Amino acid sequence: AQSVTQPDIHITVSEGASLELRCNYSYGATPYLFWYVQSPGQGLQLLLKYFSGDTLVQGIKGFEAEFKRSQSSFNLRKPSVHWSDAAEYFCAVVAWDDKIIFGKGTRLHILP
Amino acid sequence: DGGITQSPKYLFRKEGQNVTLSCEQNLNHDAMYWYRQDPGQGLRLIYYSQIVNDFQKGDIAEGYSVSREKKESFPLTVTSAQKNPTAFYLCASKQGYYNEQFFGPGTRLTVL
Numbered sequence: 001a002q003s004v005t006q007p008d009i010h011i012t013v014s015e016g017a018s019l020e021l022r023c024n025y026s027y028g029a030t031p032y033l034f035w036y037v038q039s040p041g042q043g044l045q046l047l048l049k050y051f052s053g054d055t056l057v058q059g060i061k062g063f064e065a066e067f068k069r070s071q072s073s074f075n076l077r078k079p080s081v082h083w084s085d086a087a088e089y090f091c092a093v094v095a096w097d098d099k100i101i102f103g104k105g106t107r108l109h110i111l112p
Numbered sequence: 113d114g115g116i117t118q119s120p121k122y123l124f125r126k127e128g129q130n131v132t133l134s135c136e137q138n139l140n141h142d143a144m145y146w147y148r149q150d151p152g153q154g155l156r157l158i159y160y161s162q163i164v165n166d167f168q169k170g171d172i173a174e175g176y177s178v179s180r181e182k183k184e185s186f187p188l189t190v191t192s193a194q195k196n197p198t199a200f201y202l203c204a205s206k207q208g209y210y211n212e213q214f215f216g217p218g219t220r221l222t223v224l
Contacts, residue, residue: 009152036215041220042217043116043202043215043218044155044202044204044215046212049212090155099160100213102154102155104154105154
């Protein structure tokens with residue numbers, strides 16, 4: 001069955017430090033992958049998506065993600081985090097029936 | 113501006129009452145979705161509709177009902193049969209196959 005795993009429930013980084021959020025997926029064919037961000041009490045906003053082509057994709061707010069087929073991973077990165085990046089981040093994959101499977105999320109905390 | 117609206121933002125219900133959550137989109141998307149979000153659980157699919165007058169159960173449909181009489185509207189009714197309805201509810205829409213979903217701001221339902 002298709003699945004998405006985000007191994008880290010919480011991550012804390014200092015403002016200005018680099019960030020990497022991990023995502024592993026299980027899917028037989030070429031996956032269509034997303035990263036979403038959710039601020040408390042809000043809906044989800046799309047950060048970036050991977051459908052095909054270049055394995056390093058750029059998104060909004062200075063985020064990028066790299067698709068690695070050999071590792072079944074789609075990790076999200078940012079070179080320097082800002083206090084406003086504190087939120088919950090969800091990785092997702094499109095399933096064979098066109099539904100979207102979400103990971104359980106990683107909550108990012110920023111230290112001043 | 114195109115987008116998805118959900119109302120109300122906060123909703124309180126007494127046990128034994130049915131309540132309807134509104135979701136409207138002006139993106140001209142064919143497909144619409146309802147998710148339930150609980151802390152640490154990610155997003156769980158309740159119902160989805162890929163076309164007007166048609167909808168399918170998701171993973172946790174028991175105790176919920178929907179209708180899709182118009183393309184832009186997909187209301188969710190939380191019935192008294194739902195044993196633990198207190199949660200954050202998110203509506204989403206998308207257009208086309210293997211595309212991202214767009215989310216509304218959510219409704220927080222509390223059962224008193």
